[in-house]
Amino acid sequence: MEWTNSLAAYCLATFISLFSLIRLVSHKNPWSIAYQYGREKQSWLRISRKPAAVTPTPPGTAEQNNQILNSNSIPLYKDLYYKLQHLEKYPEVLPTARDSLISLFSETLEHACETPNEGILSIRNYSRDALSEFQQKEDEKVMDLWEQYLARRRAKGPREMFAxxxxxxxxxxxxxxxxxVDGAWLGHINKITTPFDLRxxxxxxxxxxxxxLGDGDIxxxxxxxYRRLMQVVEPRLPAGDDPDFTHPRHQLNxxxxxxxxxxxLLISLFPHQCLPEIIGFNMHYEAMVLSTLKAAKELKELGFDPYYFILHISIDNGDSGHTAMALEVAMEYMELVQRRDGDTAAQQAWRRIQAGYILSKGLPTAPVCPSFKRAAPVPLQRKEKFPRNDYEAEVIRIFKAKATVSQKIHCGSRIKFGGHTITEWLAPNALESEQKQMEFLDALSNTKPWIYKGDSESSKFMKELSWEGRMFGSFTQSEVSTIKEWIDSLGGVGGPIYTTLYP
Incomplete structure (x- = not known):
């Protein structure tokens, strides 16, 4: 626990010291080499010859930038998005870029350290075997969820991304x-100034x-x-490096x-100072995600060309694709540091790789469609200790024990609460963190007719646990009594941290 508590502070101090030199050279443009692939230049790598259409604004202080970032200010994001693709016109944006990157690292690390035994943080000490096993489990988790999704769809279940x-x-x-900006995080990797031992x-x-970038084939x-897809879907939407792309009339909100x-774009700017973070970012971003699989299937059903997503399913495979390549890069880097600098330096490098991985994982790239947003738990501002009483502690213990043996039994169930199916709630390690446990109980307790707060006799869940119910015998009599008492205790003083909304 001690090392995870210090992870955010360690990374923040490292970045501040590493980036202190940036202000000294911010009046210059160190990214003056243009890369061209095929018949066009990649917008976020190229040196534009068009006159700038956006008036540069002076960068604020780190405190000001952090406040703006933390307020989810779309205007700041749009301003950075354009200027970072035209650095030759706006070199003065570099201090703002540095401060913004530090802020994003701080934000994502703080959240990840709330569950220090989960995800990439579960690997406290690096080894090739531990990292390989971790990635294999992550891939298997996605494939299991994909299998469950297909089963629901075969059972005439609705689409789950687009209504x-x-x-x-x-x-x-x-x-x-x-x-x-697909691939932008690697946009300045392998520069002429890269040390030879890292080449x-x-x-x-x-x-x-x-x-x-297509290996030279546009x-x-x-x-x-994706641009070709957009020309069909929304022809009026300009290219991403066009100054008009960020205009409010396009309603990219x-x-x-x-x-x-x-x-x-931010992390790509510092390929020497942030190499381990870029390696970690790359490792997470190139891994397969469930939303890509779902999007490919559902877009085709709705008449859209899914090839962009199909391409990523194939090219990101874990055997010879980008997932495997990104994993091997991380392993080779760790082994180089260990040979060259020793175990202490290797452990520090591993923490920084974790920080990059967490940055990617903590910033989801896929929006949630409006009709599905209503089903998601809405966090309130205040926090409470969890479990909040003995009933909750015992009920969570019961469900965690059942989850290990019953998760896939519910593949055919179409019941959803709190935005997730029963199978997703009971997935391996899904109830490990206190945050997820709290979300699970709050979502379940707000799901009628399964749970009527304070009225176990009317709750359908209790009827299913009783004789002639579909779950009779799956819980011991003692466990049934505990759940009954928990339901009857609901609805008292001090409501749940999360409120679940339903369509």
Whole structure:
């Protein structure tokens, strides 16, 4: 626990010291080399020859920038998004970029350290075997959820990302800021100033970037493919590096998407100072995610070309694709540091890789469609200790024990509460953190007719646990009594931290 508590402070101090030199050179443009692939230049790598259409604004103080970032200010994200793609015109944005990156690291690390035994933080001491096993489990988790999703769809279950064709169009358009900088986090990797002993590692990372850009073939360039899709979906939407792209009339108003897009551009600016963080960011971003699998299927059902997403399913595979390549880059870097600098330096490098991984994981890139937002728990501002009473502690213990043996039994169930299916709630490790436990109980307790607060006799859940119910015998009599007492105790003073809304 002690090392995780110090992780955020350690990384923050490291970044502040590493970036202190940036102010000394912020009046220059160190990114003056233009890269060209195929017949077009990648917008976030190129040196634009068009006159600037946006008037530069002086960067604020770190405190001001942090306050703006933490307020989810879309105007700041849009301003950075444009200027970071035109650094030759706006070199004065570098101090703001540095401060913004530090703020995003601080934000995502603080959240991740609330559950120090989960995710990438569960690997306290690096080893090749531990990291391989971790990635394999992450991949298996996604594939299990995909299998469950397909089972629900075969059972005539509804689409789970897009309720309508119009909603799918909205999602595609809102996703464009992050899709238009696909691969940007590696945009300045493997520079001429890269130390020779790191060249093998940065070259392998650069190979991922090269494939993102199509290996010289514009038709295979990922941004070009998405741009081509947008010309069909929303022809009036300009290219991502166009000054008009950030205009409010396009109604690109999803702050999380802008934040994730800007983070990719920000971290790319410091390939020497932030190499381990970039490696960690790359490792998470190139891994398979469930939303890509779902999007490919549901977009095709609604008549949209899903090839951009199909491409990422194939090219990001864990055997020879970008997932495997990103993992190997991280391993080679760790082993180099260990050989060259010793175990203490390697442990520090591992923490920084974790910080980069957490930055990517903590900034989701896919917006949630409006009809599905209503089903998600809405966090309130205040926090409470959890479990809040003995009943909650015992009920969580019961459900965690049942989850290990019953998760896939519910694959055919279409019941959802708190925005998740029963199978998703009972997935391996899903109830490990206190935050998830609290969300689970609050969502379940607000789901009628399954739970009527203070009235176990009327609650359908209790009827299913009783004789002739579908779950009779799956809980011991003592466990049934505990759940009954928990339901009867609900509705007292001090409401739940989360309120669950339903369509």
């Amino acid at each position: 309508t064709k119009e909603e799918a169009k909205w999602w595609l358009v809102q996703s464009s800021p992050v899709k238009y 093998r590692i940065t070259k392998n990372a650069w190979q991922v970037l090269s494939e993102e 038709e295979k360039n990922h941004v070009h493919i 999803e702050p999380d998407v802008w934040k994730a897009a800007v983070a990719q």
